[in-house]
Amino acid sequence: MLQPTHVRPSVLLDGVRYPDEDRLRQYVADGYLSTETLAGAFRQSFRDHKDRLALVGPEGEFTYQAFDEQTERLGAALLALGLRPLDRAIFQCGNCNELLLAFFGCLKAGIIPLCSLQAFRKLEISYLGKLCNARLHFVQGDDPKFDDVAFAEAMQAEVPSLAFILQARGTRRGSAVLLADLIRDMPLGRAQAILADVTHEPFQAAVFQLSGGTTGVPKIIPRFQNEYLYNMRAVAQWNRYTADDVLFFPTPYMHNLNMGCFFGPFLLSGAAVTVAPDLSEDTLQALVRDYEPTWFGVAGPILNRIAPVLLRSTPAERARRNFIVPKNAANLTRLTGSPAHHIFGMTEGVIMFTRPEDPQEIREQSVGCPVSAADEVRIVHPGTEDEVPEGEAGEALFRGPYTIRGYYKSEKEDGTRFTADGFYRSGDLMSSDVVAGKRYYFFRGRIKDVVDRGGEKINAEELENVINEHPAVLATSVVGMPDKVYGERVCAFVLLKPDAAASGLTLPALTQFLQEAGLAKFKWPERLEIISEFPLTASGKLSKVLLRDRIVQLLQAETDQDAVEQSQ
Template sequence: MQTHVEHPIAGVVYPPAARAEAALASGSWIATTVGDALRASARRHPQRAAFIGEERSISFAELDEATERLGAALLTSGLVPGDRAIFQLGTTIETAIALLACFKAGIVPVCSLPQHREIEIGQLTEQSGARGYFVQADFGTSFDLPAFAESMMARHASLEHLVIVRGERAGAASLQALIDGTPLERARERLARESIGLADVLSFQLSGGTTGVPKIIPRFHAEYLGHSAGWMRRYRIDADSRLIWSLPLMHNAGQLYTLIPAALTGVTVVLMPRVDIPRMLDLIGEHRVTHALSIGPIAPQLMAYPDIARHDLSSLKLFSTLSRSDTLEAHLDVPCSNLYGITEGLLLGSPADAPAEARHGTQGRSGCDDDEIRLLEPGSERAVPEGEIGELCFRGPSSLTGYFASPEANAQSFTTDGFYRTGDLVTARRIGDALYYTFEGRLRDNVNRGGEKIGCEEVEGHVSQHPAVADAKLVAMPDPFYGEKGCIYIIARPGMQAPDVQALGQFLVGRGLAKYKCPERVMVVDEFPLTRVGKVDKPAMKRHISGILEQEGKP
């Protein structure tokens, strides 16, 4: 089958044709588009629930029809295949409809978050050249996202089409009105006129980086389907499985683990708009969920929840988490395994029937046999011996071929033979006849707050603009729920008092920084610790704040 690109986007580094053809031949790519995969699933399972939400469920037949109507309506409104659209939506059935409709129409979602503000949305809009903008009207109660979207559209001329999800606003299109106003047969005829290529861009995902400029990762139709299918094989997920998801559906993990499996195989997915541990456990029992996954705060909150025994978890075959799966397994009495994932294209995990030493002592192995993994000495291209720590580097059918419109980042991100450098340190461990990989730490300077990567350099730059701050350094401090939070070390200007956490947060949000990026502890110092070669010693700062937390009884 042809892998040519129907709707090329300037700035996208497309996979070479030879790589795409080889991936299709091996099954690492799936020879269809996401839209056609959904249509096929709807034919196989028309009355099966596709998504079960807090307020309603939607069958595959209903999902297919709603996405046909919305996709056609978006094209009729003036968007065209290859156009980009900013997405600031939560985890709801409407978000699934909006994403899948864009996939059918060839419109490329820019997978932002509702928590992003002027800085992030401004940068993403300028980078992507987005013309569309989807926002959720009822996301939270303290911030008016539609009004924010209007203000961003006034600042950025490329933004022309505003779609309000779960609400209405004068002068903007309502998602529901777009669906209702488009007859099904006319919608199908309109979409049939657009040919979507297997290697066309499906979505723009975001990389968690160390600077303030978000890097955009293009993902492609056949590639993304194959990547998700590999994860499903690794976890023994099939069409009769049931999944649950309570984190952002915009995330790469949310789409690969729930959205794409639903479209591809007819899996039923339970969606939760927010993390609520007792409710999650109730839903697992009520809907006979078979697989659950934790990135960020879910696993720690589960381990702190004392009433596990009152919930029926008998349907659950596997619970996957970033780390500490042995402790979680003992608490839930359900098979648990560690995992690793990076939006640039590698997923590691272990199924329930893997040896305990693999599930608990490593992050697993890839679900794609064509993935190549190397562990290199940091800063070199020399491989480390098996069992020693090295930088995780990989190349494969779903690996990044280049960040969007970012030649400088691309020049720094790959080895000379095309392996992506993750900046993560791992060891390789042989269990049986397979190599498994254990996460050991990071080379890159960021804070991983519940799965959201916060670039230290970005936050430091904004904190240093405070009139009372001479210099600032952000480090990760341990947190029992989020894994890490940000602690900012501040040197105050002479004669001035450094801001406390609340005042600093107000200052940063006022500058347009997302609230979740604001430091959650301030340490005022006279000077930063230095290494023997005179560089700022961030590991010493991490040890310092970790010691203080231990003294305070906050491990």
């Protein structure tokens, strides 16, 4: 076993800011971080639970043993193909068995997945691929709406380092290699011999996650072998996951929320993960009926699609279910008859949950407590390090064993994102209170300029920058407008250039422009408001608060008008 003084990997990756050595040694000495690796812990779990079901769903079931063997064969096949440990692989695939096979195959081979979104297009993939010198592009291959293999081939011209295209499923096309073919052609014995030569180090980067960010395109967040493992184990222990649990959480697997808090901890616990290859009512309802999940994540429209099954449940079925939501737990409990728990978390680090034994007002109003006793939280006046008085809202600063110390290739900008002593400036507003001798935290809003559309964080500045490139646009301001299904949708307020004002600009014309620019569709505005001037604050700055108020008033006026017309 390594000693606490050995907290540096043998290879330091360019652009990765490794955590402070003294603090790492302390976390190891205090028993928070171990000298285990994420890859090693998963491999051990797969073998400890070999006869249990790991993945279940309409496209087939995998026992832990079968999943272990196929990921061994795939990981070795990727190395035999020409990839090397610590190479980066862009993941751009929807939820399916093959996505999880590829993720754990890369993890075993020491290849670092960059967890992008299936919806990303040229702007995002070319930027991220160049930034991290990715060598593999992993795409789904059977998306009926988008030829992602052809897109990956086009990205090879944009990102010279992209030497390989891995196709998850469907009929092999173009220059891609098919995942099933790699597994088929790699014998298990040979695979195990190849992987035996791969060295995993506890303090090395294991996964590149992405931040929703407050400026520009998403930033890369390195997550390290032992700290990501600690993150997952701390969540599993906090929520008391067991091998008898079943997960229903059909958000993208590559999101940190799902990986770090749900499918990752579940597979470390020997539990079963339901896999939904699509989000149709039939698929989702069948998963709930057939596999009786015990833990649910149901943001956005997913709840509406499974509600008929939930509402027909027996009292015993409702009692064994748990729901995870960022807010409105009391309403969800009233609807489903099952316990609902609030969560607060960020890809950069700290995670909080409420628990069943918390007082009712805490379960309904707060986001609970951090999952680690070593998580440190300070609440300060925004932009300062001056703490607010007890009970008042301020910006939350975080530091702990699984909170990052810096973004990838971003050391210069990190000076404004981290305090000198390593606290991460979250951009989120919080307050705290001590109830029954325990400190709880309350989410009070965001400083960050992002729109949260059903869990997808849309960076306002990134979208504004692209809209501003339209030849008719003088300036843009993007805000979130309230929505009953998604929480928020994107509204773009636009000032037109004088010579374009007469011809106007329509939402379809704008979205066509954004499509041609290569911007992911989920970021497109769903409402366009042409205005003659932006509202300003007393200091002369554009006021997004007033713009949000304006769109709320417009939506309410339209609702009132519809009600009047329906009553006539």
